[in-house]
Amino acid sequence: MRRRRIFKILGSLAIPLWLVTGHGHRVATAQQTQSVNLTVSAAISLTNALRDLQALYQRSRPNVTLTYNFGASGALQQQIEQGAPADLFFSAGERQMDALESANLLLPGTRRNLLGNRLVLVTPRTSSLTLTRFQDLSRPQVRRIAIGEPRSVPAGQYAQEVLTNLRLLESLRPKLVFAQNVRQVLSYVETGNVDAGMVYATDARESERVRLAATAPANSHSPIVYPIAVVRRSQNAAAAREFVAFLASAPARAVFQRYGFSRVN
Amino acid sequence: MPFDLSPLWISLKTTSVATLLSFGLGLGAARGMVTYRGPGRGLIDGLLTSPLVLPPTVVGFLLLLLFGINGPLGQWLGRWGVTVVFSWWATVIASTVVAFPLMYRTTLGALEQIDPQLLAAARTLGASEWRIFWQVMLPLAKPGIVAGTILAFARALGEFGATLMLAGNIPGQTQTMSLAIFFAAEGGDFPQAQAWVLLILAISLGGIVALNYWSQRQPAAGTGRR
Numbered sequence: 300m301r302r303r304r305i306f307k308i309l310g311s312l313a314i315p316l317w318l319v320t321g322h323g324h325r326v327a328t329a330q331q332t333q334s335v336n337l338t339v340s341a342a343i344s345l346t347n348a349l350r351d352l353q354a355l356y357q358r359s360r361p362n363v364t365l366t367y368n369f370g371a372s373g374a375l376q377q378q379i380e381q382g383a384p385a386d387l388f389f390s391a392g393e394r395q396m397d398a399l400e401s402a403n404l405l406l407p408g409t410r411r412n413l414l415g416n417r418l419v420l421v422t423p424r425t426s427s428l429t430l431t432r433f434q435d436l437s438r439p440q441v442r443r444i445a446i447g448e449p450r451s452v453p454a455g456q457y458a459q460e461v462l463t464n465l466r467l468l469e470s471l472r473p474k475l476v477f478a479q480n481v482r483q484v485l486s487y488v489e490t491g492n493v494d495a496g497m498v499y500a501t502d503a504r505e506s507e508r509v510r511l512a513a514t515a516p517a518n519s520h521s522p523i524v525y526p527i528a529v530v531r532r533s534q535n536a537a538a539a540r541e542f543v544a545f546l547a548s549a550p551a552r553a554v555f556q557r558y559g560f561s562r563v564n
Numbered sequence: 565m566p567f568d569l570s571p572l573w574i575s576l577k578t579t580s581v582a583t584l585l586s587f588g589l590g591l592g593a594a595r596g597m598v599t600y601r602g603p604g605r606g607l608i609d610g611l612l613t614s615p616l617v618l619p620p621t622v623v624g625f626l627l628l629l630l631f632g633i634n635g636p637l638g639q640w641l642g643r644w645g646v647t648v649v650f651s652w653w654a655t656v657i658a659s660t661v662v663a664f665p666l667m668y669r670t671t672l673g674a675l676e677q678i679d680p681q682l683l684a685a686a687r688t689l690g691a692s693e694w695r696i697f698w699q700v701m702l703p704l705a706k707p708g709i710v711a712g713t714i715l716a717f718a719r720a721l722g723e724f725g726a727t728l729m730l731a732g733n734i735p736g737q738t739q740t741m742s743l744a745i746f747f748a749a750e751g752g753d754f755p756q757a758q759a760w761v762l763l764i765l766a767i768s769l770g771g772i773v774a775l776n777y778w779s780q781r782q783p784a785a786g787t788g789r790r
Contacts, residue, residue: 377750377752442647443650473737476733477747478732487732490634492632492650
């Protein structure tokens with residue numbers, strides 16, 4: 300009796316095991332012959348636009364699966380330097396792309412600037428403070444200001460440049476909270492846990508819980524451009540180039556524009 | 565740029581206060597739970613232990629909901645002009661919450677190991693419950709209490725996830741060594757990350773090793789007399 304029960308248990312375990320290993324394996328190899336999985340390491344500010352484009356691209360290229368890895372561009376750059384299996388790098392800053400280029404980690408000739416953006420100052424919609432200029436950040440009622448960690452977050456680097464340019468950085472330093480990426484800055488502001496934050500114009504536009512206080516003058520920071528390039532180690536370079544061409548095409552540009560990104564030449 | 569040592573001091577300050585708080589709260593909770601046999605014992609014990617088994621992000625998220633500017637505790641404290649989120653006290657709260665279960669659990673285990681006959685004997689001799697706790701239970705449970713304290717210290721020192729969510733990353737105020745390591749590594753500053761890693765390894769390992777030597781030299785107060 301007991302032995303029969305053991306067999307029953309073993310049998311019930313074996314079926315899912317067979318499905319997972321043997322059967323599943325056959326399905327996987329059958330797909331491998333035609334399908335491509337592209338891993339795109341992209342700046343987190345691109346999240347919503349790229350998600351939209353994924354659906355669009357999937358319709359025309361059903362055999363290409365896009366896997367996004369969103370994060371701070373500096374963190375993504377580090378991951379690629381440490382050997383992360385990314386096919387494409389879509390950065391929110393040129394510095395991170397330059398680092399990979401000088402480390403010879405990019406496929407030569409594939410780098411191009413796709414988009415531009417602006418840096419803005421936002422406050423919580425519910426806040427009683429009305430800020431209209433960056434100089435207002437010096438007011439004593441403003442106790443916490445969030446920016447991205449400048450070493451790894453391009454938006455933080457631009458924010459630091461703006462504050463340095465306006466000679467505000469040193470006096471504001473005790474108020475600064477350094478976030479892990481620009482979306483974290485946005486969520487700090489949305490939840491009201493900081494009095495102000497510096498994010499991209501596109502982030503501010505997507506959130507209903509923040510108020511636009513000021514836009515940084517374009518000459519107060521280095522130009523905000525989003526370069527993209529194929530990673531040298533990519534096993535799917537041809538498919539990766541094709542996806543870049545799609546991102547530069549008119550339909551994709553329309554989507555980016557809808558989210559507030561600008562064109563660069 | 566000179567090497568900024570503030571994360572070390574912040575870590576040590578936070579860890580000391582958090583260890584002290586976990587010690588008191590953990591000891592008190594263990595003392596209460598060792599005799600408590602009422603309803604919901606399992607649930608209370610589970611709640612007290614939960615920060616140990618929940619992901620730090622969950623702990624951080626719940627603390628943020630509680631202490632955030634719109635959270636119940638956050639609003640209440642706000643009326644007194646106190647903001648917890650992104651302040652140094654937030655690092656203490658996060659570290660205490662995650663370190664507490666280690667102190668509580670280890671102490672509870674040690675207290676439960678005590679031979680009830682010894683306590684009964686003390687009672688027949690007319691000792692009050694407080695006197696029994698201080699003069700019988702605590703000495704017998706000492707190795708467990710010390711181990712719990714060291715574990716709580718090490719956990720508080722290593723705390724990262726909940727701290728990042730509740731206290732944020734403010735150099736000179738809330739940036740502990742764990743946070744400094746994370747942001748240095750993300751920013752590609754590997755030498756700086758390595759320096760902090762070595763320091764935190766030395767402190768944590770030093771604590772555990774010291775505990776091991778100390779407990780070997782003790783004549784095992786609890787077990788010897790049994």
